[in-house]
Amino acid sequence: MKITWKTIAPLGIWLAIYLVPVPAGLNADQWHYFALFVAVIAGLILESMPAGAVGLIGLTIAGVAGYVEHDPNKSLRWMLGGFSESTVWLVVGAFVFSIGYRRSGLGRRLALMLVRRLGGRTIGLGYAVAFSDLVLAPATPSNTARSGGTIYPIVSNIPRIYGSEPGPTAGRIGTYVMWTAFATTAVTSSLFLTALAPNAAALGIAKKIAGVDINWSQWFFGFAPLGILLLALVPLLSYVICRPQVKESPEIVAWSSNELAAMGPLSRHEWIMAALVLLAMLLWIAGSNPNISLPGLGSNFINATTVVFVVISLMLVTGVVAFDDIAAEKSVWEVFFYFTSLLTLSSGLNEIGFIKWLTEGYARPLASLTPTLGMILLVSFFFWIHYFFSSITSHAATVLPVVLAVGKGIPDLSVPTLTLLCLYSLGLMGVISPYATGPAPMYFGSGYIGKGDFWKFGLIFGMVYFAGLLVIVLPWLRLIGW
Structure with a gap:
C-alpha cells in the first residue's frame, strides 16, 4: 500500500487528541477511546484505505487496548458483538x-x-x-x-x-x-x-418523561x-x-x-x-x-x-x-466489515460513559438560558451529536431523556415543542454520515457516491434539514399550540 498524507493524517489526529490532558470527568481509557474513534472517522472521510479495513483496524486496536473491557475474553466478545446485530x-x-x-x-x-x-x-x-x-x-x-x-x-x-x-x-x-x-x-x-x-420507541420515552x-x-x-x-x-x-x-x-x-x-x-x-x-x-x-x-x-x-x-x-x-x-x-463484505466495526465502535462510546459525560456537560449550563435559545441549543445538540452514533434507537434512548430533563428545567420552555422537534429529528439526522442509519451503508458502499462526497453531501443536507426544523417546524408547532 502506498503511504500518502491521507494515510498519515488520521494517525496525527489520533496522536493530537491522545496527548491532550484528560478532561475532568473522564478517565484515560475513555479519552483515548474517543481519540481512536475520531481517527477512524478521519480515515473514512479521507479514504486512507478501504472503509472495511479502516473500521476493522480501529475495532482491533480498541479490543487489544481493552478500552471497553479490560478482560481479554470479554473484550473479544465486545469486538464480535456487532456481527450479530x-x-x-x-x-x-x-x-x-x-x-x-x-x-x-x-x-x-x-x-x-x-x-x-x-x-x-x-x-x-x-x-x-x-x-x-x-x-x-x-x-x-x-x-x-x-x-x-x-x-x-x-x-x-x-x-x-x-x-x-x-x-x-x-x-x-x-x-x-x-x-x-x-x-x-x-x-x-x-x-x-x-x-x-x-x-415509536422514542415517542414512548417522551410519554414517560414529558407526558x-x-x-x-x-x-x-x-x-x-x-x-x-x-x-x-x-x-x-x-x-x-x-x-x-x-x-x-x-x-x-x-x-x-x-x-x-x-x-x-x-x-x-x-x-x-x-x-x-x-x-x-x-x-x-x-x-x-x-x-x-x-x-x-x-x-x-x-x-x-x-x-x-x-x-x-x-x-x-x-x-x-x-x-x-x-x-x-465484494461490496457486500466490505460494507459488512465497515458497518459492523463502526456500529461496535460507536456503541462503545456509550458503553464507556463518554456520551453521558458529553451530554450532561453540554446540557447542564443551558438551564440558565432563555427558553428560545435553550430550545435551539438543545435541539442542535440532539441532532448533531448523532455523528457519534450508528443507531438511531440507541441515540434516542441515550440522549433524549437527558435533553428533555434539561428542557424541563428551563423556565417557560415548551417541553412538548422541544420533544416534537427531537422526535422529528430522528429520521432527518440519518442523512449526515455513512453509518447514521440503516440504509446509509448500502448507498455508501454502492460505488456511485464518492466516500468524501458522501460526507460532504451529508453535511449539506443535514444543515438544510436542521434549518427546516428551526425555521419551519418550530414556528408551526407554536402556531398550532403544541
Missing part, C-alpha cells in the same frame, strides 16, 4: 436482494419501465425515486428494509442504462439518482410515525409543512449538489421501450423474484407492526431481519441466486 444483516440482505433483482432481470425491467416513463429528463427520474419511497414509507416500519428490499435494488439498476457505472462514470447520472434515493428516505422516515422503527403522546395523524400534521416541502426540494437540491452530467436524454426513452420489447414477457425467475419481494413487503408490514394482527399469528410475529433470511433462503432454493454470487459480491 440485526441491522447489519438487514444491510447485507439488501445487497443480496440487489443480486436477485439483477440476476433475475427484474431489476433491469423495472428500471427500464421507470426510464421509459420519466427518463427523458434526469430530474424526472429523481422525482420518480422520491415518490417510490413516499408510497412505501407509511406502511414499512423499517427504513432499512424499505430501502434495501425495494428502493435500492431497483434504483441501482437505473444508472447502468445510461452507461453510468460505479467509479469514473458514476457522475453521469448514478451519483444523482442514488443520493436522491438516500436523502429522500431520511425525510419520509420523519414524515410518518410508522416509517422508522425508533420513532407527550400523539397519534399517527398528529405526528404527520406536525411535520407535514417541512416534510412535504423537502420531498419537493430534495430531487432539485440533489440535482444542484450532485451535478449529473446527463441532463436530458429523449432518445433513451425510445431505446428503453425497444429494450423492454426485446425482453419479452416476464421470465420464470422474474416471476419468482417478484413474488419473493411481495412476500417480504407483506411480512415487513404485517409481521413487525404492532398495530396489525393476523389470525393465529398475532402481531410482531416475525422480525424484519428474519424476513431477509427467509427470502434469501427461498432465492437460493429456487435458483434465483447462487451462493457463489453472494460470496463473490
Whole structure:
C-alpha cells in the first residue's frame, strides 16, 4: 500500500487528541477511546484505505487496548458483538436482494419501465425515486428494509442504462439518482410515525418523561409543512449538489421501450423474484407492526431481519441466486466489515460513559438560558451529536431523556415543542454520515457516491434539514399550540 498524507493524517489526529490532558470527568481509557474513534472517522472521510479495513483496524486496536473491557475474553466478545446485530444483516440482505433483482432481470425491467416513463429528463427520474419511497414509507416500519428490499435494488439498476457505472462514470447520472434515493428516505422516515422503527420507541420515552403522546395523524400534521416541502426540494437540491452530467436524454426513452420489447414477457425467475419481494413487503408490514394482527399469528410475529433470511433462503432454493454470487459480491463484505466495526465502535462510546459525560456537560449550563435559545441549543445538540452514533434507537434512548430533563428545567420552555422537534429529528439526522442509519451503508458502499462526497453531501443536507426544523417546524408547532 502506498503511504500518502491521507494515510498519515488520521494517525496525527489520533496522536493530537491522545496527548491532550484528560478532561475532568473522564478517565484515560475513555479519552483515548474517543481519540481512536475520531481517527477512524478521519480515515473514512479521507479514504486512507478501504472503509472495511479502516473500521476493522480501529475495532482491533480498541479490543487489544481493552478500552471497553479490560478482560481479554470479554473484550473479544465486545469486538464480535456487532456481527450479530440485526441491522447489519438487514444491510447485507439488501445487497443480496440487489443480486436477485439483477440476476433475475427484474431489476433491469423495472428500471427500464421507470426510464421509459420519466427518463427523458434526469430530474424526472429523481422525482420518480422520491415518490417510490413516499408510497412505501407509511406502511414499512423499517427504513432499512424499505430501502434495501425495494428502493435500492431497483434504483441501482437505473444508472447502468445510461452507461453510468460505479467509479469514473458514476457522475453521469448514478451519483444523482442514488443520493436522491438516500436523502429522500431520511425525510419520509420523519414524515410518518410508522416509517422508522425508533420513532415509536422514542415517542414512548417522551410519554414517560414529558407526558407527550400523539397519534399517527398528529405526528404527520406536525411535520407535514417541512416534510412535504423537502420531498419537493430534495430531487432539485440533489440535482444542484450532485451535478449529473446527463441532463436530458429523449432518445433513451425510445431505446428503453425497444429494450423492454426485446425482453419479452416476464421470465420464470422474474416471476419468482417478484413474488419473493411481495412476500417480504407483506411480512415487513404485517409481521413487525404492532398495530396489525393476523389470525393465529398475532402481531410482531416475525422480525424484519428474519424476513431477509427467509427470502434469501427461498432465492437460493429456487435458483434465483447462487451462493457463489453472494460470496463473490465484494461490496457486500466490505460494507459488512465497515458497518459492523463502526456500529461496535460507536456503541462503545456509550458503553464507556463518554456520551453521558458529553451530554450532561453540554446540557447542564443551558438551564440558565432563555427558553428560545435553550430550545435551539438543545435541539442542535440532539441532532448533531448523532455523528457519534450508528443507531438511531440507541441515540434516542441515550440522549433524549437527558435533553428533555434539561428542557424541563428551563423556565417557560415548551417541553412538548422541544420533544416534537427531537422526535422529528430522528429520521432527518440519518442523512449526515455513512453509518447514521440503516440504509446509509448500502448507498455508501454502492460505488456511485464518492466516500468524501458522501460526507460532504451529508453535511449539506443535514444543515438544510436542521434549518427546516428551526425555521419551519418550530414556528408551526407554536402556531398550532403544541
